[in-house]
Every structure is written in structure tokens, then in C-alpha cells.
Amino acid sequence: MASNRHLGRIVALQTLYEQDFRLESNDESFDLAEVLNRNIARYQSTVDDKDFIVNLVNGVSERIKQLDAELTPLAPEWPLDQIARMDRVVLRIGLYELRHNQDVPPKVVINEAVELAKAFGGDNSSKFINGVLGTALNGKRAVTTDDATINPNDETALSDKEEKA
Numbered sequence: 205m206a207s208n209r210h211l212g213r214i215v216a217l218q219t220l221y222e223q224d225f226r227l228e229s230n231d232e233s234f235d236l237a238e239v240l241n242r243n244i245a246r247y248q249s250t251v252d253d254k255d256f257i258v259n260l261v262n263g264v265s266e267r268i269k270q271l272d273a274e275l276t277p278l279a280p281e282w283p284l285d286q287i288a289r290m291d292r293v294v295l296r297i298g299l300y301e302l303r304h305n306q307d308v309p310p311k312v313v314i315n316e317a318v319e320l321a322k323a324f325g326g327d328n329s330s331k332f333i334n335g336v337l338g339t340a341l342n343g344k345r346a347v348t349t350d351d352a353t354i355n356p357n358d359e360t361a362l363s364d365k366e367e368k369a
Contacts (some may be wrong), residue, residue, distance in 0.1 A: 209308075211250060212257040213297065213316055215243050217324065219261050220293045236265055264300045271296045274303075278339050279332075290325045291332060298337045310341050 219240045226234040240261050244254055251257065264271065272284050275295055284292055298317030302310055314337045321329035 208250075208252050209256060210316060210319070211247060212253055212260065213320060214323075215247055215251065215257050216260040216264070216297060217290075217293060217320055219243050219257075220264055220297065221290065223265060224289055224293055236261070260297065260300070260305075263304055264296050267300060267304075268296065271299050274340070275299060275336065278336050288326055288329065291321065291329050294320045294325065294329070294333055295336055298333065299340055302337065302340055314338060314341065 219236070222239055223234065223236055240258065244251060244257060276284060279287070287295070294317050297320070298313055301308055301313040301316075305313070314334060317337055318330045318334050321333040325333070
């Protein structure tokens with residue numbers, strides 16, 4: 205079931221990414237249920253827990269403003285609209301699961317989000333996602349490592365010391 209949920213998160217990510225893109229483009233024809241059903245149908249033979257995907261997508265979609273409001277102080281150096289779209293969507297999914305999916309341990313939620321970032325994000329996405337969600341879990345305010353703050357869009361932001369950590 206764990207790998208099935210991982211695939212479910214990928215389907216949710218694809219759906220929510222498309223939603224973010226199309227709504228930002230003011231695409232009034234966007235229908236979340238239609239896109240979700242299309243994406244689930246693509247993986248129908250390998251996804252058993254369709255309810256998990258539907259609940260995840262609808263939960264995130266219904267709470268985007270709330271999730272964004274909570275994410276903003278967690279990474280104050282980067283307004284959400286400056287964070288790569290993929291990273292922003294992964295953060296929303298991870299934060300939603302941390303706050304609203306009590307049957308998944310927090311470390312598993314963060315690990316899954318990091319894996320999504322590694323697979324679909326940029327070079328530093330996984331470190332950024334890990335930092336922001338770790339901060340959310342621990343109740344701190346800003347994402348930092350030692351004396352440096354991680355910038356998700358700056359591929360040169362990490363020093364050698366931080367890359368080894």
C-alpha cells in the first residue's frame with residue numbers, strides 16, 4: 205500500500221500542478237474533478253486507493269489559501285509566487301498531509317514530499333521542501349541551515365559544508 209500511496213501522491217501532484225497552472229492562466233474551463241478523473245484513469249491498473257488521491261486533491265484544493273498563509277512565514281525570504289510551481293504544489297501537499305492526514309506519520313509525509321521534489325523539482329528542491337516542512341513540523345518560523353538560508357531558486361546558494369550535511 206505504501207508504494208501505491210506514493211503513486212497516488214504523484215497523481216495528486218500532477219492534478220494540483222495542472223490546477224495551479226491553469227488557474228494562474230485564468231483558464232475558466234478548468235474542471236478539477238474532470239482532470240482528477242482523467243489522471244486517475246491513466247493509472248487505473250496500478251492505483252488501488254483512489255479515495256486517498258481524491259481526498260488529497262480535494263483537501264489541498266479546498267485549503268489552498270489557508271495552506272499558502274501557513275507556508276508564507278515558513279520561508280519568508282521567498283514569496284510563494286517566486287517559488288517554483290512544482291515546489292509550491294509539493295509544499296501544499298506536504299503541509300496538508302501534516303495538518304490533516306493523521307494516519308500518516310509526519311516523517312513519512314516529509315519523506316514522501318522530499319521524494320516528489322527529487323523526482324519532479326529542481327536541483328535544490330528536495331532540500332528546500334525538507335527544510336520548510338521540517339520547520340512546519342517543529343513550529344519554527346524561518347527555514348535556515350546553520351547560518352545560511354536556503355533559496356529554492358538559487359542553485360548556488362548552498363555551500364560545500366551545507367551540501368555535505
